[in-house]
Each structure stands twice: as C-alpha cells, then as structure tokens.
Amino acid sequence: MDADAKRNTVLTIIAVSFLTLAAAFSRDRGALVPGEQIPPVDPIFTNTATARVSGAELYRTGGDTSGLECYLCHDRNKPVKLTLDANNKVVLPKEHEDLQMGHGKHNRNNNCFNCHDETNLELLQTRDGRELKLVESTPLCGSCHGPTYRDWEAGAHGRTSGYWKRDAGAIVRQDCVACHNPHSPAFPPRKPAPAPHSLREGLETASSHSNTH
Numbered sequence: 001m002d003a004d005a006k007r008n009t010v011l012t013i014i015a016v017s018f019l020t021l022a023a024a025f026s027r028d029r030g031a032l033v034p035g036e037q038i039p040p041v042d043p044i045f046t047n048t049a050t051a052r053v054s055g056a057e058l059y060r061t062g063g064d065t066s067g068l069e070c071y072l073c074h075d076r077n078k079p080v081k082l083t084l085d086a087n088n089k090v091v092l093p094k095e096h097e098d099l100q101m102g103h104g105k106h107n108r109n110n111n112c113f114n115c116h117d118e119t120n121l122e123l124l125q126t127r128d129g130r131e132l133k134l135v136e137s138t139p140l141c142g143s144c145h146g147p148t149y150r151d152w153e154a155g156a157h158g159r160t161s162g163y164w165k166r167d168a169g170a171i172v173r174q175d176c177v178a179c180h181n182p183h184s185p186a187f188p189p190r191k192p193a194p195a196p197h198s199l200r201e202g203l204e205t206a207s208s209h210s211n212t213h
C-alpha cells in the first residue's frame, strides 16, 4: 500500500467509527417521556418571609401590638418585682406563660432586666447604659454579641434585602429578632427543600432511590 491508500483507509475507518457512534447516541438519547405533571414546590420553600415576625414588623404591618404595650396591664407607678424559684429561675405569671425563656444553652441570660428596663418596661437597656425602644433591639443584641453584630453590619450574618444597585434603592438588614426569638434565640430547625427535578423523568425514576424526596 502506498502512503495515499494508507491515509484513505485510516480516514475511512475514522469516518465510519464516528457515524456508528452518532447512530448509537441518537438511538439511546433518553427521549423525553411526557410523564406525570411535576408538582409545584411547597410554598413554604419559596416564601421569602423571615423566620419570625418582629415587634417592628407588627407595627409596620398594623398587626396586634397589644403584647408590646406593657402598660396596658402593668402600673407605671408600681415597679415590677421578679419572682425567682430556688434555682434563681424567673417564675412567670400566667399572663406571660407564652414566653419560653432559654437564652443560650446554659440559661445564662434569662433575667428579664438584662434587657428590659425595670424602671420603664417599654424600653430596653444595654450593658453600657443605652436606652432603646422595644422595636429597636438590634443594637441591644449587638451590645453582648459583638462579633456577630460586626458580621451582621457587614452583611455576613443574617439577611440583606433591597437593591444590589444602591442608586436604585436602599438595602435593609433584617433585625436580629426577625429571625431569633429574643427569649429563646436558638434558630429553629428547618426542613430541607426538595431536590431539583431532572428533565429526564425516566432517568430520575431509575435513580430516585438516591433522592431524599
């Protein structure tokens, strides 16, 4: 065989191999099966609300704020006394039985007046002596959780809503209490959202044992 004939043979073998491969691929394409309807994702996974409705949010949206108006029940002229049990735990009256105290895993921060002002219940007090409105609690949290507050201010903790393009509008950093209950702040566990749907439902059924939905 001369050089030309050799080259032609090789080229023919390559061309035939590619054609065979193309035929094989097009036969085994995993055609789209017009299968069952893909059910919509449960709205709890697409809802963008924060984990909790803060007092500030209640005022903004016209919700029931009676629980935040302490002097609907308390007497301004009568100082509140804490009732403590043998272990120095605050005993709550039935009017406050919905409060679950558990700030931290060691119950180190359950004293009401670490945060509320005993001389004016409608105010909060920080360790360094600042007085804040009940609905402006984020700096209160920051007064004890310095590193987290620094992260929050920089946008690395919590959630920033609003605009990427700052000249189109402002950004909003969600308050700590929009996610954490101040009285028992551990973030509640959440269910993971379902895995994405594969376009090739046939393949998905075959491998669905490895999915968690």
Ligand code: HEC
Residues within 6 Å of the ligand: 066, 067, 068, 069, 070, 071, 072, 073, 074, 080, 081, 082, 083, 084, 090, 091, 092, 093, 095, 096, 112, 116, 121, 122
């Ligand atoms: C629905 C009525 C009601 C509202 C609203 C209310 N309280 Fe009370 N609270 C009570 C009663 C009743 C007691 C028990 C008697 C007392 O200490 O005056 C109490 C007790 C307390 C105590 C003492 C707990 C203990 O050991 O006995 C604190 C602290 C307190 N309240 C804080 C507040 C704060 C802060 C607010 C507002 C953010 C508020 N309360 C709003 C009814 C209320």
Ligand code: HEC
Residues within 6 Å of the ligand: 053, 054, 055, 056, 067, 068, 090, 092, 096, 099, 101, 103, 109, 110, 111, 112, 113, 114, 115, 116, 124, 134, 135, 137, 177, 182, 183
């Ligand atoms: C770590 C700080 C902190 C401690 C400790 C604390 N509170 Fe509060 N409390 C807050 C903040 C902040 C709010 C406002 C929450 C909001 O904006 O949603 C609040 C809200 C409340 C309210 C009104 C709304 C609600 O959540 O029911 C009551 C009543 C109340 N606190 C009572 C108490 C009592 C009684 C104690 C002690 C047993 C206590 N708090 C301990 C920070 C604290």
Ligand code: HEC
Residues within 6 Å of the ligand: 103, 104, 105, 106, 107, 108, 109, 114, 115, 127, 137, 140, 141, 142, 143, 144, 145, 176, 177, 180, 181, 182, 185, 186, 187
């Ligand atoms: C007076 C100081 C003080 C203030 C004010 C305070 N914290 Fe705390 N926080 C603590 C301490 C102390 C712990 C518990 C650390 C431990 O148990 O190891 C804690 C624990 C926590 C935890 C971890 C909870 C867990 O179970 O792991 C979160 C979340 C938290 N705080 C959020 C907040 C938020 C939100 C606020 C504002 C509403 C706030 N804290 C205000 C002192 C404070």
Ligand code: HEC
Residues within 6 Å of the ligand: 050, 138, 141, 142, 145, 148, 149, 152, 157, 158, 159, 174, 175, 176, 177, 178, 179, 180, 187
């Ligand atoms: C958008 C929701 C959101 C906001 C706003 C938010 N947090 Fe958190 N925070 C979380 C989540 C989620 C975790 C992690 C919980 C877990 O790992 O179980 C967390 C964890 C924490 C912890 C536990 C310790 C740690 O760092 O792992 C502290 C303390 C805390 N946050 C404080 C704050 C304070 C203070 C603010 C406000 C300055 C704030 N958070 C605002 C969602 C939020």
